[in-house]
Amino acid sequence: MNQMKFFIISGLIIILMIGCTEKYPNKTETGDLVLTGSSCEVCHLDKDLLEEVADPLPPPAGDGGEG
Amino acid sequence: MPPLEAWEKVYVKETFLTTTHGQLSCISCHGGNEKSTSKEDAHVDIVANPSEYDDIYCAGCHAGTVSMFASGLHRTQEGYYTIFEERAGFDLRDHEDLQMEFDKECGKCHTTCGQCHVSRPASVEGGFIDGHLFRKTPSMTNNCTACHGSRVGNEYLGENAGFRPDVHWQPNAKRCEFCHSSQQMHGGAGPLTMRYDTNNSAAVQCEDCHENVKSANDYHIRHWERPQSDSNLSHLQCQVCHSQDYKNCNACHTGGDGITGSSYMTYKIGRNPLKSAKRPYDYVVVRHVPIIQDTFASWGIDNLANFDNLPTWKLATPHNIRRWTARTDTTGGVTRCSEKCHDRGTSELNTYLRESDLEQYEIQANQSVIIP
Numbered sequence: 001m002n003q004m005k006f007f008i009i010s011g012l013i014i015i016l017m018i019g020c021t022e023k024y025p026n027k028t029e030t031g032d033l034v035l036t037g038s039s040c041e042v043c044h045l046d047k048d049l050l051e052e053v054a055d056p057l058p059p060p061a062g063d064g065g066e067g
Numbered sequence: 068m069p070p071l072e073a074w075e076k077v078y079v080k081e082t083f084l085t086t087t088h089g090q091l092s093c094i095s096c097h098g099g100n101e102k103s104t105s106k107e108d109a110h111v112d113i114v115a116n117p118s119e120y121d122d123i124y125c126a127g128c129h130a131g132t133v134s135m136f137a138s139g140l141h142r143t144q145e146g147y148y149t150i151f152e153e154r155a156g157f158d159l160r161d162h163e164d165l166q167m168e169f170d171k172e173c174g175k176c177h178t179t180c181g182q183c184h185v186s187r188p189a190s191v192e193g194g195f196i197d198g199h200l201f202r203k204t205p206s207m208t209n210n211c212t213a214c215h216g217s218r219v220g221n222e223y224l225g226e227n228a229g230f231r232p233d234v235h236w237q238p239n240a241k242r243c244e245f246c247h248s249s250q251q252m253h254g255g256a257g258p259l260t261m262r263y264d265t266n267n268s269a270a271v272q273c274e275d276c277h278e279n280v281k282s283a284n285d286y287h288i289r290h291w292e293r294p295q296s297d298s299n300l301s302h303l304q305c306q307v308c309h310s311q312d313y314k315n316c317n318a319c320h321t322g323g324d325g326i327t328g329s330s331y332m333t334y335k336i337g338r339n340p341l342k343s344a345k346r347p348y349d350y351v352v353v354r355h356v357p358i359i360q361d362t363f364a365s366w367g368i369d370n371l372a373n374f375d376n377l378p379t380w381k382l383a384t385p386h387n388i389r390r391w392t393a394r395t396d397t398t399g400g401v402t403r404c405s406e407k408c409h410d411r412g413t414s415e416l417n418t419y420l421r422e423s424d425l426e427q428y429e430i431q432a433n434q435s436v437i438i439p
Contacts, residue, residue: 038092038093038094038101039100039101039102039103039104039109040093040094040097040099040101040109041079041084041093043106043109044077044078044079044093045079045080045081047074047078050074050077050078051072051074053106054072054073054074055073056073057070057072057073057192
């Protein structure tokens with residue numbers, strides 16, 4: 001029984017640790033970027049960050065090319 | 068082709084940083100402010116498509132190609148201007164208002180280095196193809212057929228219902244570059260008025276590879292080699308026998324209306340409207356193009372003054388070649404020339420472009436093409 005409790009508690013701790021890991025290590029608590037190099041790379045190499053900050057696209061303009 | 072997601076268009080892969088282009092600082096090509104921590108400030112004065120200014124951003128390393136591409140049809144869109152002038156009677160570039168309309172509606176077909184080698188073209192809303200990695204040879208689906216899809220792409224890949232792919236198409240092998248050289252794509256023939264310009268020395272022709280079968284069978288001898296002894300034999304473009312039906316379009320209007328009516332598949336033989344040393348054929352296949360007298364009405368041109376100067380059925384080079392087609396397949400004992408082609412307009416084959424195939428508004432324009 002004690003062994004089961006140990007595993008459950010350990011599991012919960014691991015889940016909490018993963019969940020609390022900072023999503024964007026280049027951001028401060030206030031959300032500002034911390035630059036160690038180019039801000040271009042900080043954003044454009046980070047798929048999740050790009051998804052978060054991307055502006056919605058306007059509706060497609062219709063068929064392009066040969067029509 | 069559905070556009071990429073907004074983030075996907077600008078997502079850079081880590082591996083890009085190890086490539087030659089990735090060694091350059093971002094701002095050396097794209098400008099902007101790399102020290103800013105706000106999205107808006109970082110993008111002030113950004114150059115999203117540096118190769119729009121290829122003489123500044125690309126010529127330092129690719130001087131020869133940039134110089135050649137300056138006269139490339141993909142860049143200049145000269146064919147549009149040539150045909151417009153022929154039908155309208157004036158050069159639209161002399162009219163600032165018309166040039167603005169052209170840039171807005173037709174300019175998406177103008178291509179830059181980047182729109183072939185790193186991103187999708189503007190006509191399909193752009194975006195990196197592979198995390199900013201450059202490709203020496205453009206992607207067939209993301210670049211070539213992104214623009215040349217509804218006719219060339221669908222023909223070549225066999226995506227028109229009831230028709231087969233081009234015999235040259237072998238997945239992952241014979242893509243566009245199998246026939247279309249880098250020199251041709253970059254304007255290596257020098258300034259041209261359009262792609263069928265007689266000076267287009269870089270344009271590919273079937274004969275470039277297949278000259279060795281010129282006398283391989285009686286049909287080739289009669290319609291290609293043509294012995295001097297028989298002056299009545301007509302010279303046929305290869306596609307006359309070897310192409311399947313292809314897509315044709317009706318009238319098109321600027322200002323958002325686009326193509327009027329549905330496109331349709333058909334096949335028509337006409338007289339060669341662009342006979343030259345490079346295209347000496349007497350007969351060619353012709354495709355209906357989406358033009359009508361008031362196509363540019365939204366630009367203030369209610370009627371193209373010289374509409375009749377050019378045919379609306381134009382020389383075509385369909386990309387759906389097969390050895391055996393409705394013309395060449397004699398399975399079942401159909402061997403008489405009259406049963407496949409020489410029907411004199413009396414059978415249901417209906418392969419020749421006749422005046423009866425034309426709408427009233429285009430009869431005069433097609434006199435040089437129709438077969439009496």
